[in-house]
Structures are given as structure tokens and as C-alpha cells.
Amino acid sequence: MRYGMRDVTETGLYPISHIPHPTSVHAVFNTEGCILMKNVWEAAVALATGFATTFKHLFRKPITEEYPEYKRVLPERARAVIILTRDPDGGERCVACYLCSAACPVSCISMQSAEREDGRRYASWFRINFARCIYCGLCEEACPTSAIQLTPYFETCERDILKLVYEKEDLLVDHGGKDKEYNFYRYAGVVTEVGDKGTHIKEGKPVNIKSNMP
């Protein structure tokens, strides 16, 4: 069964076109009455088929998922509430580089960068306005350290819109999110508690730049 304009014309419900045509209802009054009868018959069959289809649907179980009672398990990469993850060693991943804030099309991310004594950068405060967030995931793509991530959890409805402004303590979680093993400071050649010069992954031995010796 096809549905749409064409079907209606073929059923004979619309047996007339502006161009005189043998299958038109003008045929009531001329010799082509049998063609009209055939058309009417086809129309009746087409209508009956349609009604039978909808009638059969009446006895099917609705496919509706009734939301608060039944919660579908969303895909792992579904985009909803944003979290700040930690590396496998428990340190904050965010290095407050502002890339997420720059990438955000609605400017809902703001932060203040700071540096610890060992040279490790962090955000002294970090704020996401979820009332403004469009959950596009561009912050996650921009993040160089896999710190900011979107999660499938979406039930954050609030009466008071200001409650949707999340601070760093609301955002920070104690796991690695989708990227469990990655620790930025094990790769970056920055001296921190995580590693001294030459101890990072894929990093060569330190070179004495004041010497020409190989």
C-alpha cells in the first residue's frame, strides 16, 4: 500500500482532473460508465485496506515507552549533564586551558585558572550554566586532557533556574568517565608530582642543552 497524493487519485476518490480523462466522473453521464464503476470499486477496495490496517493497529501493543516508570538505558555516549573527571591516580584532569569555554557556542562555561606549587595547572573555580548549555559536546571535543565529559544522565530539572548553575564541586566526579586510563601529566613533558623530566611516556632522556656532545 502506498499512501499520499497519488494513492488518493488512483482510488477514484478524486476521479477528476482538469484535463478531460476517461476515468473522470463526467463518465457518469456518458458511455464510459463502466470505467467509473471500476474506479469506484478500486476506491472502495483502497479505502477498505486503509481502514483494515488502522483497525489491526488497534489491537497491537503500543510501542510507547512510558518514561518515568520505564527508563531506557541510554547509550554510553549520549550527551547530557557535563562532568569533570579525574585521572586514574585521582588527580583532577582539568588544566584550566579555557579551550572548552572558547569552544562553547553558548558561552556557558567559565573558570579561573591557577597553578599549584609543583607546576600542575588547575581551575580554581569552574562553572557551567546548564540553563544555557545546549549539550552539543563541543567542550568535550575541545578538551585536551579528557577532563570535561558529557554523560547520559539528563534528569536535572529545577524550578529555580539558578539551581542549574553548577559549580566545580557539583561537576567534579571521582572516576575517569569514558577514558579511564588516560593521565595527561604522564605524557606532557611538564615536571609535576606525576613525573620528573625524562620519566614521561614516549619522552626522551633530558639533554644538556649547554653541550654539543651527543
Add this chain to the structure above:
Amino acid sequence: MNWILGFIILIAKLGVVLVGLLLLAAYLVLLERKFLGRLQIRYGPNRAGKFGLLQPFADTIKMLTKEDTVPAEADRVLFLLAPAVVASEALLIFAVVPFGATITLWGKKVPMVITDLNVGLLYVFALASLGVYGVALGGWASNSKYSLIGGIRGAAQMISYELSLGLSLVPIVMLARSFSLVDIVRAQADYPFILVQPVSFMIFLISAVAETKRIPFDLPEAENELGAGYHTEYSGMRFGLFFLGEYVNLQVLGALVTVFFLGGWRGPLLPPVVWFLIKVLAVAVLMIWVRGTLPRLRYDQLMHLGWKFLVPVALLNIVATGAFLLI
């Protein structure tokens, strides 16, 4: 004393019918949404109350408390008046519809009809035509292109289908030999007219769907192309009145089909009023089923169907019935 009793009974009947119509209209909306949902493998509203039974009240409260806006450039008087025309026209038609057998209260015969006009059928047509004004004026007064197109479509469609609606009932009048709806029901004591006038029945049903502007003839409000057609600019309870009018019209249509073709309130075992309700609801469910099945017609298809198919067939039907009655 007798006069006062008659007056009280009349007022009581009016009250019962009015409340019944409005309540049934509210629940027809729910029925339509539920039934349409099931046709489309959905549940329909089921949140407000058990099975969504409180949904009509929620909707009413919502519409009553919403802001009632009038567009700045609208013709204010007509804009405010148009929904009332639609709703009252639909309610008034019911005045001549007999909904039960005559009962005896305190030794007084009480006919189960508000008023038995001997030109009841003409009264029905007169009021059905007045419904055009609500649509056309509402569309025009809104001063919006969508509303205007919807209103013009509505006027053209309703005037066109008025014709086949009227013609399809001429055979019924010929058979019943009366314009009174009570007499028409009385004439169906032996068999309902649908058995002898199936063609009339089909024409009446199709025309009546077009009159009530329901799918597949909902061009005046074709939401895909016109927003909401003639009631695009309406909000709050004024939109609610259009909506109410539409569903009271659905009941009126069901009642008229019942009276003209299904033998009115007649039926075995159950009380007449119950039979009447069952038949009206059956027609309403059929309408909803049609809505769940058929796509909207194009405007020219609609006009061609009305003028070049239904009207000739209705005329032929009259001739055939007349010939049969003569023989």
C-alpha cells in the same frame, strides 16, 4: 400550576442536555485522543488521573487560565464574537434532536426532546449554515493571512457540502413524510432508514464530516500549511470555544446520523436514552477511525468530490427514491 410544572421540566431538560453535551464534548476529546493513540500504536493521554480520565478538566483549567490575546490589527468585535457563534450554533442544533421515548412524570407526558419543531430539519440546516459565519468571520477578523485563507476555505467548503448534505436527506423526508425529527424517528419504528437508503447514508456521512471540518476534510485548519487555519490567532478559552464547538458538532453529527438513519433512540432491552448515546458514540468512534486512517484531501479534490460526485449522486438518489415511492 400546570404551566409552572411544564416550565420547570423544560428548564431541567435544558440543563441536563446542556451539561450532558458539554461533559460529553470534553470526554469526546479524551476518547478521540485515546482512540487515535491506539490506532497509531500509542497510549494517548494517561497521566491526569486514572487512565487520563481527568485530562478534560486539566485541559479546561489550562484554557481558562491562559491569556486571552487579541491581535493588535484584528477586528475586535468580530474576533471576540466568532468563537461564540461556532459554539452556540452547535449547541442550538441539539434543541430539536429527540434523545429518548416520551416518558410520564407525575402524570404528565414529557417528550425527550427540547422542542419538537415541525420544520426541525430545516432548523438544523439553517443553524448548520450559520456555523460558516463563525469560521469565516473568525478567519477574517484575525487579520492574518493564515486565518483568512482558513476562513475562506471553510466558507467555501461548508457552503459546498451544505448542498449534498441537504440533498442526501430529501429521500429521508420523502420516506418519513415529515420535516420533524421526532416524526422521522417515529417513521423508523419497523426498520432504520440506513437499510433502505445506504447511498443517502454515505453521502450524509461524508458531507457531515466536511461540515464539521474533520479529517480528511480539515482544510480550513490544515495545520501543515496554515498553522491552525481560521483559529491560528486565537488563544485561551476563545480557542477553547472553537474546540468545544467542534466536538459538540461531532455529537450533533452523531445525533443526526442516529436520528435520520439508525432509528434514533430505538433499540431492544436497554432504555432509549442509553441506545441513543450508544449510537451517537458509535458514529463518533467511526469519525475518529476515519481521522486515524485517511489523509487530508487537496482543496480541488475536495471541491470536485462535493460538486461533481456527491451532488449528482444525491440527485440521482432522490429521483430513484421518488420513482420507487410512486410505484
